[in-house]
Amino acid sequence: MKSLLLGVNKKRLLETIKVSSSIGSSEKGGLNRLALTEEDKMMRDVFVQWLHEEGLDVRFDDFGNIYGRRKGKIIDSPAVAVGSHLDTQPCGGRYDGILGVLTALEVIRVLNENNIETDYPIEIINFTNEEGARFAPPMLGSGGVSEEFTKDFIYSTMDDNEISFQEALREIGYLGDRRHRLKNVRSFIELHIEQGPILGNENKSIGIVEGIQGMSWLSVKVTGETNHAGPTPMENRKDALVPSAKMISKVNEITKKIDGLKTTVGKVNVKPNVANVIPGEVDFMIDIRHKDDEVRSYAIERLKEQLSTIALMNDLEVTITTDWHSDAVRFSPVVTDAIKEAADKWGYSSIKLFSGPGHDAKYMNKIAGSGMIFLPSIHGISHNEDELTLDDDIEKGANVLLYVIRKLANN
Template identity: 70%
Template structure:
């Protein structure tokens, strides 16, 4: 079979249509899960799926599937996809690329009348970002039984709207029988969202797995008092030790190689200019590819924060809100991605993913792998997010070759054409 290539022009035009739905003034996207913007994008996506002669269905989590049958109609599917929802004022490639490149792969198969032994399914997962409903990756987690349906349906946004209500509001509450069940492989193409590929001058990232992570809430309780008459030595200012804790959390990354820590949210009470803060609450995101080292880091952090609290005569409470262990991807899929990159003469390297992705949960129900392409300056979840057209084309070509391999593509000669 001659080496097939995707249509760069068609793929970029498809991405451009997506980029206009929920577009921001600064060139990004604001398309939160199950909003009106998401509804418009979903309807456009379904139009494309139908134009590609795919069988469309929607499950009870709002996941959208487009199925292309294979010769073995009862065989396990090769699933491809990602998500079309974005962060507030996010980029136009994160998630979107994986869904629309999968669509382009199917279009190429159709153009060339290529039949595959196994069926192919494209998936758009609901609420991967977790920007509207937390935690992230709710719908793929539901497929993997990481979250119960009741738990997912009960998640509320900041306006008190539940996940189920939002699905109903935009007309995308499907049926449980439509969930993907019989799947052999899952492959997700994604921008790296980090600087490693660009720094190493590599075109393709062969993802070995996804780092484990914990979300922790730290609460520091001191004593609220008037800023004027209260002497410094009599204060129980919760903000001062909290600030020292945040610095210590950052310094912990120098102690444990490969550790990543982020304090993303800080709440100060009562948050008044002339009142000594009596309570501070902040979030910590902590990640490492080694589960044991990550848990050690959590214990070390708790020890250090407790010491700071004791020295400042304040109380400190630390609770884990969410955690997810490291996931390692399928060696067979990793090898297929490597073979594809080598076949196309694209430079590549193996790496772990720092962010979580739907592939994390799909790995529990299918042999899974991910393909990364470079992100300029490592920027993502930002309107300035950018991946070069040439890298998008190459990533999609690798995805195409992996699908031809894993779905067992048949030449016209093999199928008697």
């Protein structure tokens, strides 16, 4: 067998990324390729063509996940799965999970042109709606395959225009068959940009992801009383907005008391949202993350107590509900050790870390031992048109991915 240090074709890989970057491109150099839109269909069609060109067996399942299977020497053996997603945020970058799909394609191209067979099959996957920008929650494609979400739940999920996931999937021609879902998997590996500053701050090329933080989304509704801003005395008001601002401050303050906790309030709605009317209702959402589920649960209970106290002191009603939660994940040592070995063999600097964002590997870990490779994001920027991962880092990540896949796909 040829050396495991066989490298990828950097020029070809960058050309492939360039093609992707032209589909759904934005004025500022990013991408707007929401799941199951016309732009997503165009990218899917190109990706499927690439898979066929490499002689892969192509199929898509009832969630629109696309698979390209390269046969192994051992008949009916479990596959090594690799991939990520091609959809983006409304003003997303060109790299994100896209690199995970396109570097996997480059790995197949290298294996093919060098006539390298593997003992086990290799499956490239493009998961549907990883971002959750159009259909919430995120990771519906991998969540469907892993049965984290039911088919009825996924199909009935609506976008802002009340178009269902199933309807959108049918519209772009990627409503496949349940029998095509991924099964009999040996391991799963996903390459992704870090979406954070750790690799850059530590001057490391490769992130060996040990797991993914658990996360919860809480919906908070604060109810007061709408009234006219002019005649209503300050002491008689039941303004829902000012106490809500205090609550949001508490959400930020708790992170100073619990190490490693991350909280975000990124969505706020004020009603009636008129300049001369006292707000009678405020809705906001809290995103809470930690690698330890018990710590996250403790933080949620503390926040509920603090927010309820603020509401009581201001004679307001508050309702706090958990809209969605996902427990923390620990990845397979078999996969993470292979990533470390690959980085060491190539002489690339590396560091072990936990992922803050959720990824498809989170749900794939329910099916088979999984792992992730992180690449540096310049200034930690992602989900942004300025998102940037350098060409040299992309090549390094692809070389590591090639090594890991060959190791996992052989006895």
